[in-house]
Amino acid sequence: MNRKIIERQSLIVSVAVNFIIGISGLLIYIVTNLNALLLDGVFSLIAFVSSLAALFISRNSHRTTESFPNGMYFLEPLYGILKSIATLLLLIITLLETSASAYAYFIHNEGQAMVTGPVLPYTIAMVILCFGLGTYNSAQNKKINNMSTMLAAESRGNYIDGLISAGVGVAIIALSLVDINGPLGFLHYTGDFFITLVLVAISLKDPLTVLSYSFKEFARSTVQSxxxxxxxxxxxxxxxxxxxxxxxxxxxxxxxxxxxxxxxxxxxxxxxxxxxxxxxxxxxxxxxxxxxxxxxxxxx
The missing domain is CATH 3.30.300 (GMP Synthetase; Chain A, domain 3)
Incomplete structure (x- = not known):
């Protein structure tokens, strides 16, 4: 099968699954007001929009024009660069927002206890979907000798999304064991910040790796595979x-x-x-x- 066809089929699946994950995350965020879930939901919606862009690029990067007689293949690593930058910005902005909430609680004693009711079943479903999609994209890319920069970026993004969901789930389970009136009761008000901080710390490596790989490819360095x-x-x-x-x-x-x-x-x-x-x-x-x-x- 043509490698481009495999890439496009994978991106179509990514568009559909990322849309479901993103909408689910935002709905749960509206119910709970957890910024970690906003990070999760917006991350998935960014993945949905970027998957649409990747699908467009996959269908058109081989086309030749007067300005680009050899095709517009530079769009593929450019996609990896822009998606990585968007991911990094999202991680940083969410961390800053939750930091402000934690500051307001510790300094001014202002804040609301976290609502966690529907979070656990949501995170279990999202972990399955995200890691499943990441494994699928990785396997599809392997079929074409890891030629697709876009599928590589998609796969890493899926794993980050799944990791964020898993982190939120683990934190919610741990929080359920903490007495709100006990010495660790402050976590019911500031746990969102600590969850996000850990998630950002463990998620930074992947977008930085994709950014480095995509930039080298965009700059026409020798092959890295x-x-x-x-x-x-x-x-x-x-x-x-x-x-x-x-x-x-x-x-x-x-x-x-x-x-x-x-x-x-x-x-x-x-x-x-x-x-x-x-x-x-x-x-x-x-x-x-x-x-x-x-x-x-x-x-x-």
């Missing part, structure tokens, strides 16, 4: 055997587009030069079997 590099290397070893060791193979990836540049380390080896020239179409065909959108350049 060992699987892709090994696949290309195997093709050249398959055709050239030990002579492939005389080549410097550079691989550049931007979205689903792969560019392979070959530089001969021993340009005085005229036999190798002739072999490469005569087999260029064979290399191109073998690469096309592994990657839907690719180009090949030789430097003699």
């Amino acid at each position: 060992d699987d892709i590099y090994d696949t290309v290397l195997e093709i050249f070893h398959q055709v050239l055997n030990s002579q492939a060791d005389k080549l410097d193979i550079l691989i550049f990836k931007q979205g689903m587009y792969i560019k392979v540049k070959i530089h001969i380390l021993t340009p005085e080896d005229l036999q190798l030069v002739d072999t490469l020239a005569s087999k260029k179409s064979e290399f191109a065909d073998l690469l096309a079997q592994e990657f839907d959108h690719c180009s090949l350049e030789f430097s003699f």
Whole structure:
């Protein structure tokens, strides 16, 4: 199956599931007024909107224009960059908001006890949906040799969303064991802040990782995936055997587009030069079997 089709099918599933998760989170937030649930719900709605954008990009990034004759594959890592930044901003804003609530309680003794009634069944359902969707997107991306920057970003986002839901659930269970009139009773008023603080701390790594990966891809750095590099290397070893060791193979990836540049380390080896020239179409065909959108350049 075409890799783009697999990517689009996965994104369609993500759109539907993220919409359900996001609406559910906001409804529970309205009932409970827990900022941690606002974080959870808004995060899912951002995932829903970004999934729609990713679906649009997946359908159009291969299109060529006068300005972009090789296609608009840069949109795929750009998506990863923007989604990561939006995630980081959401985490920071939610932490600041809950910090203000905790400050008001500790300094001015102002605040309301947390309402937690419907939270636990909600979090259980959300954890199942989020981790299930994350596993699905990861498995779909693996089918296409982890070529999709967007599915990688989606999968990491799904896991963060599931982690947030799981954290809220665990905290609510723990809070139910605390006497509101006991020495830890303040947690009924400020627990939202502490829950959010822990969630932000454990969630920061993934968007930062995606941001770094996507930025390097957007800037046209060499490929960061060992699987892709090994696949290309195997093709050249398959055709050239030990002579492939005389080549410097550079691989550049931007979205689903792969560019392979070959530089001969021993340009005085005229036999190798002739072999490469005569087999260029064979290399191109073998690469096309592994990657839907690719180009090949030789430097003699």
